[in-house]
Amino acid sequence: MNTTFNEPKQNTLLENPKIYRKLQINHTRNKQQDHTQLLDEAAAAFKYEDCKDVYWNPEEFSLLYGTPVWEQASQSQKVILNQLYWVAYYSQIISAEIATIFFNQTSAAGLYAQEDFRLVCDMLDLESAQERAHINAFQTVSNQVEAALFGKRIFSYTMRGPFNETMIFADTNTFKRWWKKLQLQTFGLLSSDNTFLACQYFTVRGVRTLNGKLVQHKLSNYYQKHPDQENAPIPANISYYHFMDESFHFNSSTIISHDVIECLKPPTAFEKLVANLGLRGCQKDHYHFSAAINGIFWYDPALYSAIYQVLRSPVFNMSDIEAKEMMRLSFTQESEGLHRSYQTHTEAMESYKVYLDKLNYVWQSNKQMSLMASNSIPKYLETQKKAFSSSFDESSFPGSTWECLQSGSATSIIGGRAS
Numbered sequence: 001m002n003t004t005f006n007e008p009k010q011n012t013l014l015e016n017p018k019i020y021r022k023l024q025i026n027h028t029r030n031k032q033q034d035h036t037q038l039l040d041e042a043a044a045a046f047k048y049e050d051c052k053d054v055y056w057n058p059e060e061f062s063l064l065y066g067t068p069v070w071e072q073a074s075q076s077q078k079v080i081l082n083q084l085y086w087v088a089y090y091s092q093i094i095s096a097e098i099a100t101i102f103f104n105q106t107s108a109a110g111l112y113a114q115e116d117f118r119l120v121c122d123m124l125d126l127e128s129a130q131e132r133a134h135i136n137a138f139q140t141v142s143n144q145v146e147a148a149l150f151g152k153r154i155f156s157y158t159m160r161g162p163f164n165e166t167m168i169f170a171d172t173n174t175f176k177r178w179w180k181k182l183q184l185q186t187f188g189l190l191s192s193d194n195t196f197l198a199c200q201y202f203t204v205r206g207v208r209t210l211n212g213k214l215v216q217h218k219l220s221n222y223y224q225k226h227p228d229q230e231n232a233p234i235p236a237n238i239s240y241y242h243f244m245d246e247s248f249h250f251n252s253s254t255i256i257s258h259d260v261i262e263c264l265k266p267p268t269a270f271e272k273l274v275a276n277l278g279l280r281g282c283q284k285d286h287y288h289f290s291a292a293i294n295g296i297f298w299y300d301p302a303l304y305s306a307i308y309q310v311l312r313s314p315v316f317n318m319s320d321i322e323a324k325e326m327m328r329l330s331f332t333q334e335s336e337g338l339h340r341s342y343q344t345h346t347e348a349m350e351s352y353k354v355y356l357d358k359l360n361y362v363w364q365s366n367k368q369m370s371l372m373a374s375n376s377i378p379k380y381l382e383t384q385k386k387a388f389s390s391s392f393d394e395s396s397f398p399g400s401t402w403e404c405l406q407s408g409s410a411t412s413i414i415g416g417r418a419s
């Protein structure tokens with residue numbers, strides 16, 4: 001039967017068999033190797049008690065590694081710092097993945113308006129379902145650990161929506177949070193009805209994933225190189241399974257943002273503007289680096305309260321004065337940890353540049369990552385010195401004794417979602 005109509009020509013993916021094939025291979029392999037079930041089983045089997053005495057990551061991926069806190073920590077405290085890196089790291093990943101699920105869906109809506117884009121949308125549906133399994137696994141572990149160690153949340157949080165500040169420890173305030181929310185909502189609305197912006201979201205997602213890839217590859221190696229894989233700690237398995245799924249997500253970001261985008265009409269001035277503002281937003285989000293956590297671009301002054309709580313907790317048992325002094329030494333002075341974090345920041349930035357290099361709609365300031373490149377160790381130290389003295393001048397953090405910290409929201413995790 002003849003199904004040809006006399007209609008204006010639309011974009012069609014099938015006219016680009018090479019790109020279509022790339023998408024098909026990526027989607028088929030992801031479906032075949034899907035780690036959802038393994039992650040669900042790992043999360044269900046996780047008992048902190050079973051792996052509370054061992055490392056879960058390579059040693060250098062420990063909270064405050066290479067800082068004075070690390071240097072003076074006992075072996076058992078180092079184990080906890082290693083596990084807390086896992087908890088803190090994946091708490092940040094949860095936040096990013098909540099946003100990813102939403103934007104996968106708005107982008108799929110924008111892309112489904114084109115002929116033959118069903119494959120792209122099916123691929124994104126699978127990825128979103130995988131993200132939900134990832135989040136569940138990360139939350140299960142983090143909740144148990146923080147309930148056991150602190151009886152309250154420090155890095156983890158109750159479930160939240162996609163319009164929150166993605167960086168959980170950011171340089172922000174009420175106005176900035178509101179503005180960010182408005183920007184995210186606007187981008188969601190625009191991308192669900194604009195094919196170019198829907199595709200361009202994957203440029204942002206690709207850039208953001210590059211840094212994750214760098215660190216998560218090293219975290220996943222811990223399981224792969226474990227001498228006794230059968231008995232490796234479950235969080236190390238989770239890092240590995242997650243990395244496996246994410247490598248397909250990274251491929252799809254690349255195919256959509258580098259190849260599929262070429263099948264579309266060139267962007268209008270407005271589309272270019274929105275796309276570049278999105279990339280500039282990435283640079284802003286990844287401007288800082290943290291002495292406490294290598295590979296997550298947190299703003300350390302926003303992290304002081306969390307670190308203070310860790311040091312005052314029964315794990316370290318420091319007095320108020322000891323905790324503040326250890327923090328002063330760790331945050332306001334150069335350390336191996338700070339240099340390692342800066343190194344990761346630089347590596348990430350270089351990989352973003354390569355990723356954006358061939359996209360001709362991207363502004364030079366984004367291609368060169370000039371905002372991100374403008375941060376440095378001297379700037380970091382200057383910021384910390386100012387922030388540190390003003391934090392402590394105001395006689396410090398809300399509730400400066402452990403007893404006080406334990407009341408209030410502290411008990412919400414106990415008997416709640418932590419099992």
Ligand SMILES: [Fe+2]
Pocket residue numbers: 097130131134242246
């Ligand atoms: Fe994920």
Ligand SMILES: [Fe+2]
Pocket residue numbers: 100127131245246249
């Ligand atoms: Fe992902």
